[in-house]
Amino acid sequence: MGSIIKRIAILGSTGSIGRQTLDVVRSFPDRFRVVGLAAGRNTDLLRRQLAEFQPKLVSLATEAELLAGDYQLLTLEEIASHPEVDLVVVATSGKAGLPPTLSAIRAGKSIALANKEVLVMAGEIVTTEAERHRAQILPLDSEHSAIWQCLRGEEGRKIARLILTASGGPFRNRPPVELDSVDIEEALKHPTWQMGRKVTIDSATLMNKGMEVIEAHWLFGVPFGNIEVVIHPESIVHSFVEFIDGSVKAQLSPPDMHLPIQYALCYPERLPNRRLPRLDFPKIGTLTFEAPDLEKFPCLKLALEAGQRGGTYPAVLAAADEIAVELFLSHRIGFPDIAKVVENTLNHHQGISHPTLEDILAADLWARECAAGLVSRGNSWQ
Amino acid sequence: MGSIIKRIAILGSTGSIGRQTLDVVRSFPDRFRVVGLAAGRNTDLLRRQLAEFQPKLVSLATEAELLAGDYQLLTLEEIASHPEVDLVVVATSGKAGLPPTLSAIRAGKSIALANKEVLVMAGEIVTTEAERHRAQILPLDSEHSAIWQCLRGEEGRKIARLILTASGGPFRNRPPVELDSVDIEEALKHPTWQMGRKVTIDSATLMNKGMEVIEAHWLFGVPFGNIEVVIHPESIVHSFVEFIDGSVKAQLSPPDMHLPIQYALCYPERLPNRRLPRLDFPKIGTLTFEAPDLEKFPCLKLALEAGQRGGTYPAVLAAADEIAVELFLSHRIGFPDIAKVVENTLNHHQGISHPTLEDILAADLWARECAAGLVSRGNSWQ
Numbered sequence: 001m002g003s004i005i006k007r008i009a010i011l012g013s014t015g016s017i018g019r020q021t022l023d024v025v026r027s028f029p030d031r032f033r034v035v036g037l038a039a040g041r042n043t044d045l046l047r048r049q050l051a052e053f054q055p056k057l058v059s060l061a062t063e064a065e066l067l068a069g070d071y072q073l074l075t076l077e078e079i080a081s082h083p084e085v086d087l088v089v090v091a092t093s094g095k096a097g098l099p100p101t102l103s104a105i106r107a108g109k110s111i112a113l114a115n116k117e118v119l120v121m122a123g124e125i126v127t128t129e130a131e132r133h134r135a136q137i138l139p140l141d142s143e144h145s146a147i148w149q150c151l152r153g154e155e156g157r158k159i160a161r162l163i164l165t166a167s168g169g170p171f172r173n174r175p176p177v178e179l180d181s182v183d184i185e186e187a188l189k190h191p192t193w194q195m196g197r198k199v200t201i202d203s204a205t206l207m208n209k210g211m212e213v214i215e216a217h218w219l220f221g222v223p224f225g226n227i228e229v230v231i232h233p234e235s236i237v238h239s240f241v242e243f244i245d246g247s248v249k250a251q252l253s254p255p256d257m258h259l260p261i262q263y264a265l266c267y268p269e270r271l272p273n274r275r276l277p278r279l280d281f282p283k284i285g286t287l288t289f290e291a292p293d294l295e296k297f298p299c300l301k302l303a304l305e306a307g308q309r310g311g312t313y314p315a316v317l318a319a320a321d322e323i324a325v326e327l328f329l330s331h332r333i334g335f336p337d338i339a340k341v342v343e344n345t346l347n348h349h350q351g352i353s354h355p356t357l358e359d360i361l362a363a364d365l366w367a368r369e370c371a372a373g374l375v376s377r378g379n380s381w382q
Numbered sequence: 383m384g385s386i387i388k389r390i391a392i393l394g395s396t397g398s399i400g401r402q403t404l405d406v407v408r409s410f411p412d413r414f415r416v417v418g419l420a421a422g423r424n425t426d427l428l429r430r431q432l433a434e435f436q437p438k439l440v441s442l443a444t445e446a447e448l449l450a451g452d453y454q455l456l457t458l459e460e461i462a463s464h465p466e467v468d469l470v471v472v473a474t475s476g477k478a479g480l481p482p483t484l485s486a487i488r489a490g491k492s493i494a495l496a497n498k499e500v501l502v503m504a505g506e507i508v509t510t511e512a513e514r515h516r517a518q519i520l521p522l523d524s525e526h527s528a529i530w531q532c533l534r535g536e537e538g539r540k541i542a543r544l545i546l547t548a549s550g551g552p553f554r555n556r557p558p559v560e561l562d563s564v565d566i567e568e569a570l571k572h573p574t575w576q577m578g579r580k581v582t583i584d585s586a587t588l589m590n591k592g593m594e595v596i597e598a599h600w601l602f603g604v605p606f607g608n609i610e611v612v613i614h615p616e617s618i619v620h621s622f623v624e625f626i627d628g629s630v631k632a633q634l635s636p637p638d639m640h641l642p643i644q645y646a647l648c649y650p651e652r653l654p655n656r657r658l659p660r661l662d663f664p665k666i667g668t669l670t671f672e673a674p675d676l677e678k679f680p681c682l683k684l685a686l687e688a689g690q691r692g693g694t695y696p697a698v699l700a701a702a703d704e705i706a707v708e709l710f711l712s713h714r715i716g717f718p719d720i721a722k723v724v725e726n727t728l729n730h731h732q733g734i735s736h737p738t739l740e741d742i743l744a745a746d747l748w749a750r751e752c753a754a755g756l757v758s759r760g761n762s763w764q
Contacts, residue, residue: 154535154652160654237632242660244652244655245645245655246635246641247634247635247645248633248635248661249531250632251629252622252630253628253629253630259628270536270537270627272542276627276628279628281614281622281671282671286671288667289667290667
């Protein structure tokens with residue numbers, strides 16, 4: 001069978017998802033060609049990636065000397081919409097992923113999306129534009145990949161419920177009163193997944209899962225009332241879809257991001273890869289499920305509420321959370337304060353319905369200032 | 383949306399699957415019309431079904447007076463191939479289902495198949511004929527329905543493994559030495575499913591699961607070496623499919639046959655049915671998995687071996703098992719003797735590869751005589 005080579009640009013190539021995307025590309029040298037790489041500050045790793053993959057299109061956030069080579073230095077948006085790119089992997093973190101994602105959509109590219117903020121901040125605009133330009137958004141998150149796999153061959157309007165699984169993070173069994181005193185190292189120890197620092201803290205607060213519910217709402221067009229979260233500490237079942245007849249499908253695999261990345265990159269094909277780990281059910285023995293504790297993990301509740309309110313609220317949620325996590329990681333606030341900063345910022349926000357991109361970016365800036373201001377003004381916000 | 387009425391004939395309408403099929407038909411009066419009903423000996427129930435559904439085509443195994451009515455008395459084969467029938471539900475038990483299934487296939491009907499013996503005895507002939515006549519075989523068993531649902535939108539050649547789940551039956555936690563003394567009532571108490579007597583005993587010996595592996599081999603074209611069985615006492619996950627990339631899909635639902643029946647009847651549509659029970663994962667709490675004990679449950683091993691040997695061996699397995707279960711239910715042999723009767727019969731058999739239907743039916747008769755003869759001759763077979 002002849003295979004078509006997909007030309008890939010990876011935005012955020014030196015981060016966790018970017019590096020694992022390059023692992024997948026290495027597994028299939030006949031399937032993919034890396035034509036663009038973009039990174040933030042990790043210049044050393046980017047240099048090595050340029051030497052190995054020889055892309056023609058490069059973007060770097062900081063001014064730094066790169067290897068001499070036959071490439072063009074471009075902006076993220078220019079790479080994302082470049083005619084020689086078929087698939088854009090958006091593996092940046094934060095709002096930086098939003099403009100290049102919209103560029104890629106308007107150029108009709110396929111987008112493999114790992115950046116949470118894109119859909120959390122601008123889900124309505126992004127999905128509307130993607131429909132208009134027939135650009136396909138392929139989720140890279142394990143939960144959304146699971147739902148997407150369960151929906152193969154099914155009609156979206158036959159969905160009764162989406163049930164996103166959550167590991168519960170490192171503090172699942174910790175008594176609520178002890179959360180006041182947890183330190184950064186504990187919060188960064190995720191029980192099942194190896195990820196970046198920001199998303200690991202978001203997993204510990206369950207903010208990450210709340211954002212994933214918002215993403216699922218936009219990706220699959222399912223109302224918030226029909227999306228649930230269930231705690232599943234083993235991280236083997238990556239999510240469930242219940243159909244209108246009561247039948248439920250699940251996607252399962254060992255917790256390894258290479259699989260959802262490979263699935264999105266190869267889609268609609270499934271390709272063999274013996275390097276990916278396999279499930280052994282008798283060895284696994286037990287899969288457990290429990291309801292999330294919204295009192296103990298208020299970030300999840302805040303995210304679900306912000307999603308339901310819509311408009312600029314999810315952008316404010318994401319921005320306030322980013323500031324709050326930074327403050328926690330720099331020892332400025334305690335773990336439970338993350339939720340308090342986000343809640344207070346949301347309470348101060350005057351939302352806009354059906355916002356433009358400018359409205360969203362303004363709400364983002366406002367929320368950052370508000371969240372930082374709350375903390376710098378002292379304890380009155382707690 | 384306009385709906386097309388499917389004209390259904392149910393062979394075995396008074397049995398467990400037949401009655402539940404009529405429950406599903408009652409839920410969708412605009413979708414289905416029962417045009418044929420066939421039953422064995424339960425004349426009273428058949429009379430009530432005829433009064434309710436007014437089918438034009440009727441078959442009855444025994445001579446008995448039925449209600450006066452505007453219908454034709456026909457053979458199973460005549461109903462199965464009748465021009466006014468779109469979908470034939472084969473819910474008979476034993477080899478009686480084989481001739482009408484072949485008639486339905488040769489008439490190009492869709493066949494919703496609950497009868498295990500059809501594929502166990504004659505899987506090669508049935509699937510070859512179905513392909514030739516473009517007749518679709520829709521599984522009704524919960525395990526095969528699960529696999530079929532997981533394969534929606536996927537390519538069959540991308541399957542790496544099928545993993546059939548088994549409840550483990552009532553004797554899962556019983557020490558092997560105690561199986562000698564179990565009585566009929568205990569063997570008939572299935573922990574999770576309500577079914578007929580024969581299949582309930584087959585579930586207690588795990589013979590049922592072995593036959594389902596043989597069926598899965600023929601239904602999905604997967605080699606025996608790539609089909610596994612895992613014990614899952616909760617009967618919530620109805621089976622798994624692992625694809626070549628290592629991704630696994632599962633289908634889950636409460637243990638209620640109405641769902642796989644509705645799925646097959648409505649296929650390719652999914653229709654809402656609020657009367658079917660829904661899963662509540664926090665309430666379920668735990669799903670457990672363990673490897674089957676082939677020493678304690680030799681029937682499973684015998685079935686897997688017979689499936690791999692192929693030819694007439696699976697037909698001999700099924701026939702010997704039917705006799706052995708009858709002997710157990712009439713207090714003639716003990717529970718562990720079921721496996722011994724089957725094993726001895728298989729050991730005496732001279733198999734034929736790629737058998738004709740006549741070869742299969744001859745092997746079936748031979749096996750019944752052999753199995754019954756072993757027991758009537760006394761203890762030397764044990």
